[in-house]
Amino acid sequence: MRPIKMIQTAKRLSGIGEYYFSQKLREIDALNAGGADVINLGIGSPDGAPHASVIAALQDAAARPDVHAYQSYKGAAALRGALAAWYGRCYGVPLDPATEILPLIGSKEGILHLCMTYLDPGDEALVPNPGYPTYRSAVTLAGARAVDYPLRAENGWEPDFEALEASDLSRVKLMWVNYPHMPTGTLPSRGLFEKLIAFGRKHHILICHDNPYSFILNDHPQSILAVPGAREVAVELNSLSKSHNMAGWRIGVLCGAKERIDDVLRFKSNMDSGMLLPVQLAAVAALDLDSSWQESLNATYRARRALVYAILDALGCTYDPAQAGLFVWAAVPDRWADGFALSDALLQEARVFLTPGGIFGTEGQGYIRVSLCASEARLRAAADRVHSFIQKQPA
Numbered sequence: 481m482r483p484i485k486m487i488q489t490a491k492r493l494s495g496i497g498e499y500y501f502s503q504k505l506r507e508i509d510a511l512n513a514g515g516a517d518v519i520n521l522g523i524g525s526p527d528g529a530p531h532a533s534v535i536a537a538l539q540d541a542a543a544r545p546d547v548h549a550y551q552s553y554k555g556a557a558a559l560r561g562a563l564a565a566w567y568g569r570c571y572g573v574p575l576d577p578a579t580e581i582l583p584l585i586g587s588k589e590g591i592l593h594l595c596m597t598y599l600d601p602g603d604e605a606l607v608p609n610p611g612y613p614t615y616r617s618a619v620t621l622a623g624a625r626a627v628d629y630p631l632r633a634e635n636g637w638e639p640d641f642e643a644l645e646a647s648d649l650s651r652v653k654l655m656w657v658n659y660p661h662m663p664t665g666t667l668p669s670r671g672l673f674e675k676l677i678a679f680g681r682k683h684h685i686l687i688c689h690d691n692p693y694s695f696i697l698n699d700h701p702q703s704i705l706a707v708p709g710a711r712e713v714a715v716e717l718n719s720l721s722k723s724h725n726m727a728g729w730r731i732g733v734l735c736g737a738k739e740r741i742d743d744v745l746r747f748k749s750n751m752d753s754g755m756l757l758p759v760q761l762a763a764v765a766a767l768d769l770d771s772s773w774q775e776s777l778n779a780t781y782r783a784r785r786a787l788v789y790a791i792l793d794a795l796g797c798t799y800d801p802a803q804a805g806l807f808v809w810a811a812v813p814d815r816w817a818d819g820f821a822l823s824d825a826l827l828q829e830a831r832v833f834l835t836p837g838g839i840f841g842t843e844g845q846g847y848i849r850v851s852l853c854a855s856e857a858r859l860r861a862a863a864d865r866v867h868s869f870i871q872k873q874p875a
Contacts, residue, residue, distance in 0.1 A: 482667055482841070483550070485591075488857055489582040490514045491604075492620070492621050492623060492819055493621075494621075495620060495622055495738075496616065496617055496621065498508045499548050500613065500619040500828065500839045501522065501523055504522065504829060504833070505523075506601075508520055508704075508827075508833060508834045509517055511713060511827075511831070516831050517831060518827065518831045518832070518833055519831065519833070519835055519854065519858055519861060519862045519865065520851075520854070521832065521835075521850050521851045521854055521859075521862060522833045522834060522835040522849075522851055523835075523851060523853065524528070524662075524722070524805075524806040524807060524851050524852075524853055525727050525728075525821075525853055526722060526725040526726075526727055526853055527719070527853050527854065527855065528725045528727060528777070528780070528808070530724055530725045530729075530762075530766060530791045531724070531725075531769055531773055532767075533765050533769070533791065534724070534726070534762050534763075534765045534769075535762070536765075537540070537758075537762040537764070537765035538758050538759065538761070538762035540788075541757065541758035541761040541762065541814045542758040544612050544758075545712065546757075547757040547758050547761075548757075549747045549757075549758070550753050550754065551754030551755060551756070551757055551760070552601070552751035552754050552755060553745060553748065553749040553753065553754055554582060554583070554745065554754075554809050555581075555582065555583030555760060556583075556594075556696065556754070556757060556760045556761070556844050556872065557577070557755055557757070558579075558760070558761065558764050559583055559760040559761075559763055559764055560574055560577035560578070560581045560583065560734055561577045561769060562583050562763070562767040563575070563577065563733050563735075563765040563767060564576070564577040564580075564581055564650070565767070565768075566737065567705075568748055569707070570695075570701055570874070571631055571701060571702065571703035571706055572703075572714055573703050573705045573706050573735075574718040575705075575735055576738070577700065577743060579738040579773070580711075580735060580736060580737065580738060580741060581669060581733060581734075581735055581741070582734040582735075582744060582745060582748070583731070583732070583733050583742045583754070583755065583760065584717075584731075584732035584734055584748075585716070585719060585732070585735055585752060585785060586719065586721065586730035586731070586732045587690065587692055587717040587719040587721070587732030587734075588614055588731070588732070588771075589730075589732065590717045590732055590733075590734045590744075591614050591615060591618045591656075591690065591717065591750075592614075592618040592621065593616040593734070593736075593744050593748050593751075594624075594654065594685070594688055594715065594717075594870050595619050595621065595622040595624065595654070596618075596621075596622050596747050597744050597746070597747045598653055598654060598743070598745050598858070599622040599623065599624035599653060599654065600622075600623065600624065600685060601623040601624065602624070602625075602646040602651065602789040603624040603625070603649040603651055603652075603653045603699070604624060604625045604626075604653070605619040605624055605625075605626055605627065605643075605651045605652065605654040605655065605656065606627050606628075606629050606652055606655040606656065606685075607619060607626045607627065607628060607629070607653070607656050607674065608628075608629060608631050608639075608656060608657065608658065608661070608841070609629065609630050609631060609840075609842060609843045609844075610631060610661075610663055610664065610787070610837060610840035610841040610843050610844035610847075611658065611661075611662070611664075611679065611839030611840055612656075612658060612662055612690065613839065615656040615690075618769070619654075620715045623686065624653075625651075627652065628842075629643075629644060629655075630665070630839065630843050631843060632843060634665065636666065636669060637661055637666040637813055638666070638669060638672055639670075639675075639676075641675060641679060644679070648865065649853060651685050652685050653685065653686060654686050654688055655676075655679075655680065655685050655686070655687050655688065656687065656688050656690065656703075657676060657687060657690070658687050658689065658690040658691070659672065659673075659689070659691070659702075659749045660694060660696075660698060660766075660804040660805045661691040662693060662705045662805060662807070663807060663809050663835075663837065663844065663849045664802075664803070664809040664845075665693075665703060665800070665802070665803025665804050665805045665807060665808065665809050666800075666805075667698065667772075667802070667804050669700060670757050671711075673702070673704045673706070674706065674707055676714070677707045677710050677713060677714060679707070679710060680714060681713050684713075685713070685715055686713060686714070686715065686717075686740075687701075687703075687710075688714075688716075688717070689704040689714060689715070689716045690716075690717045691703060691704070691715070691716050691717060691718050691773060692717070692718060692719040692721060692722050693720075693805035693806065694723075694724055694802060694804075694818060695722065695723040695774055695778075696777075696778065696781060696805050697782065697785065697803075697804045697805065698780055698804035698805075703716055703720070703735075705736070707736060709757060711736055711737040711740075711812075712737070714736065714742050715734060715735065715736035715737075717732060717733070717734055717735075718732065718733050718735065719731065719733070720763060720766055720767075722731075722806055723774070723777075724767075724773075725777070726763070726766065726768075729759060729763070731759065731760075731766075777870075781806070781852050783856060784852045784854070784855075784856060784859055785808060785852055787856060787859040787860060787863060788808045788850045789801075789808070789865055791850065791859070791862060791863050792810045792850065793810065793821070794863065794866050795812075795813070795870065795872055796813035796815070796824065796868060797810035797811060797812055797813060797848065798810060798811045798813075806851060806853060807850060807851055807852065808849070808850045808852070809837070809847055809848075810848055810849075811846055811847055812846055812852070818836070818837075818845045818846055819832045819835075819836035819838055819844065819845060819846060819847050819848045820833070820836040820838055820845075822836070822848055823835065823836040823848060825868060825869075826866070827845065829869055830865040830866055830869040831865060832862045832865050832866060832869075834848045834850050835848060835849040835850070835851070836849075838846060839851055
């Protein structure tokens, strides 16, 4: 038999490996299969259910005979209207539901859509370091070059605009930003969004704001689109994954000027179809919930965060208690080389997994990130294991 000739992958995959968490989950699954019972505090996948009314809306709609056909590429009018009302009510941003809103199959989809719509080979995009790894991957898949801009604790985890102005921006078309920031949980300082809009306008750069964490442990949700003139140079991605416990439902949205929505729709309409209508109608029910839903959700996360603080205190980590979002970002003590070393030791010796900050970029090497998406019982169990782990360490 002749050997099978290898089929080469496309050059666009060069330098792009498997997503870290995909790989790590296999390792954790293997440990669990051997009876390890790993407590996974790494991934920000909400462990609670959506509101009962949302599930009921899905069930009711799915029982109808007229909702199972292909849907509009622009999403159902009811969903676009609910998203516009949500933005007006919660962010103070008026949006035209007919032209300035594009529902997505999760906001992660929108990251790639934006890169594929606007980036060509030879173009560059600014990506935060540390930051969500998908920004870099999407830029690379589009054939462009990802250029890090460092975020550091001493600068409040915000861009150094002076350094950016001194760099070569001639090939930069997009800038990815994300506040509340992931992984550090940093809230935008007063005036940051205005600075970003001014920077984008000056250098003809599209500011792409990824905003899925604004309702988690944050009393004042903000949208970059609230800045006067923002729609000229900015778009915003949002999602119901974290705010409404609907991560697996894949309901996201792109908001921006009609021209931007039309541009992205040219790409998106060639890649997928609209979401199942019952899912869209259930999303309408979620968006119509009053503030008591968010208050209850945040009460749960607040109690869990206190337990995470206790774990980090036991490890000797330091952190900013003013963080927002589904995680706690913490600096590792000097006894550990970096976040990878501490994470690996905890997984192997305590069967507790915390995310090493280095997966988010070189500026995250000395940090770990802990998810709040675990029950109080599991967090207490993790704390017990961490205390035992600490007691076994040499003085």
